Amino acid sequence: MSENHINISTNQPFNYCLHLADNSLIMGHRLSEWTGHGPMLEQDIAISNIALDLIGQSRNFYQYAAQLKGEGTTEDSLAYLREANEFKNILLVELPNGDWAKTILKLFFFSTYQYYLYQKLINSSDKQLSAIAEKSLKEVTYHLRWSSEWVIRLGDGTEESNKRIKNALDELWAYTGEMFLPSTYETEYAENNIGVDVSSIKIDWDKKVNEIFEEATLPSPNGEGLGVRSFGKEGNHTQHLQAILKDMQYLQRAYPGCEW
Amino acid sequence: MILEKNISLKKIWQILEQITDPEIPVISIIDLGIVRDVHVDENNVEVFITPTYSGCPAMDMISMNIRMALLQNGFTNVKITQQLSPAWTTDWMTEEGKEKLKVYGIAPPVGKSIDQKYLEELKVECPQCHSKNTKLLSQFGSTACKALYQCQDCKEPFDYFKCH
Ligand SMILES: [Zn+2]
Numbered sequence: 001m002s003e004n005h006i007n008i009s010t011n012q013p014f015n016y017c018l019h020l021a022d023n024s025l026i027m028g029h030r031l032s033e034w035t036g037h038g039p040m041l042e043q044d045i046a047i048s049n050i051a052l053d054l055i056g057q058s059r060n061f062y063q064y065a066a067q068l069k070g071e072g073t074t075e076d077s078l079a080y081l082r083e084a085n086e087f088k089n090i091l092l093v094e095l096p097n098g099d100w101a102k103t104i105l106k107l108f109f110f111s112t113y114q115y116y117l118y119q120k121l122i123n124s125s126d127k128q129l130s131a132i133a134e135k136s137l138k139e140v141t142y143h144l145r146w147s148s149e150w151v152i153r154l155g156d157g158t159e160e161s162n163k164r165i166k167n168a169l170d171e172l173w174a175y176t177g178e179m180f181l182p183s184t185y186e187t188e189y190a191e192n193n194i195g196v197d198v199s200s201i202k203i204d205w206d207k208k209v210n211e212i213f214e215e216a217t218l219p220s221p222n223g224e225g226l227g228v229r230s231f232g233k234e235g236n237h238t239q240h241l242q243a244i245l246k247d248m249q250y251l252q253r254a255y256p257g258c259e260w
Numbered sequence: 261m262i263l264e265k266n267i268s269l270k271k272i273w274q275i276l277e278q279i280t281d282p283e284i285p286v287i288s289i290i291d292l293g294i295v296r297d298v299h300v301d302e303n304n305v306e307v308f309i310t311p312t313y314s315g316c317p318a319m320d321m322i323s324m325n326i327r328m329a330l331l332q333n334g335f336t337n338v339k340i341t342q343q344l345s346p347a348w349t350t351d352w353m354t355e356e357g358k359e360k361l362k363v364y365g366i367a368p369p370v371g372k373s374i375d376q377k378y379l380e381e382l383k384v385e386c387p388q389c390h391s392k393n394t395k396l397l398s399q400f401g402s403t404a405c406k407a408l409y410q411c412q413d414c415k416e417p418f419d420y421f422k423c424h
Pocket of ligand 1: 387390391412413415
């Protein structure tokens with residue numbers, strides 16, 4: 001059908017690996033913006049630690065992707081020298097932090113997603129993806145616990161905190177649908193038992209979200225949350241990603257190959 | 261040859277025992293369970309290490325320290341391989357290492373990391389006064405591997421090395 005019939009798909013999950021790496025890197029980068037600005041020292045430290053875990057996970061995926069690609073590709077060239085339209089992260093993670101409630105809710109949605117995703121990715125027929133998932137899952141378990149506690153604290157807290165987390169829900173919910181809508185490469189690798197069929201983790205994700213929301217005295221979110229026009233996994237991003245990359249990639253682009 | 265190889269292996273493990281965690285200088289990387297294996301083949305040494313946490317900033321430094329220590333002892337061809345699976349767990353920490361942590365003022369991990377146990381509230385003993393009447397202040401302490409607790413009896417806050 002299509003004119004450009006270039007099928008770059010081998011059995012090597014390069015794009016899939018990049019997608020997982022980009023999700024963690026961009027989420028980690030966003031959280032790191034809180035370093036030095038957290039509402040309390042303990043929370044500043046906590047969110048910085050979570051950022052570090054996520055950036056560490058992204059390094060593991062980038063290193064593997066670089067190995068698959070060869071031709072002098074490195075984890076740095078993948079993180080620092082790609083354009084926004086080459087990034088494959090979901091839109092949710094690139095959204096600005098907003099207030100503490102929005103940051104927390106975004107992390108909660110994302111951690112719940114990673115928690116169920118990695119539980120399945122451990123069974124991947126690709127040994128390295130399975131190993132990274134196994135390693136990451138332990139960390140994500142803590143992220144999920146920490147963010148769940150905060151959702152409960154804010155939802156079941158003061159009138160102000162409850163209002164803020166409800167606002168956050170209004171702003172974020174539409175972006176959650178993308179997590180469970182497979183991209184072309186996710187479909188491809190799920191069929192090969194290398195990747196995870198993301199639509200299959202939605203039930204668990206919904207259940208967890210509802211359970212925590214109930215405890216937080218928050219209304220159960222309705223609808224599929226599919227109101228996103230663009231699709232980050234396929235490289236269609238909001239202008240927010242541009243801004244992140246401009247900041248993150250500045251040094252490598254201004255001084256290519258610099259080291260210290 | 262086999263004898264020589266065994267002597268080398270023994271010597272390498274002894275050298276590795278001298279290398280400490282950059283963030284907790286009282287315990288060695290062997291106590292922590294980071295070193296998974298050592299291979300020796302003629303002049304080539306390969307050390308397999310596993311990171312504690314994906315983003316642990318100490319890992320690069322530990323790799324460098326291993327390389328330096330082995331070089332200083334005449335092992336010139338050193339390769340350090342990071343191994344992610346099986347994932348590091350606090351269960352690999354030696355009993356000696358846990359004891360050293362306690363003396364240093366960090367409560368060692370309680371119990372095993374299997375199942376979901378490490379998500380439950382645990383009775384962590386205060387490394388100062390040994391009271392078990394302690395409470396969790398923050399799930400994340402000064403580094404990713406630690407949580408912050410406070411003793412309800414002596415009132416001292418302390419780090420707890422989380423089960424992982
Ligand atoms: Zn005490």
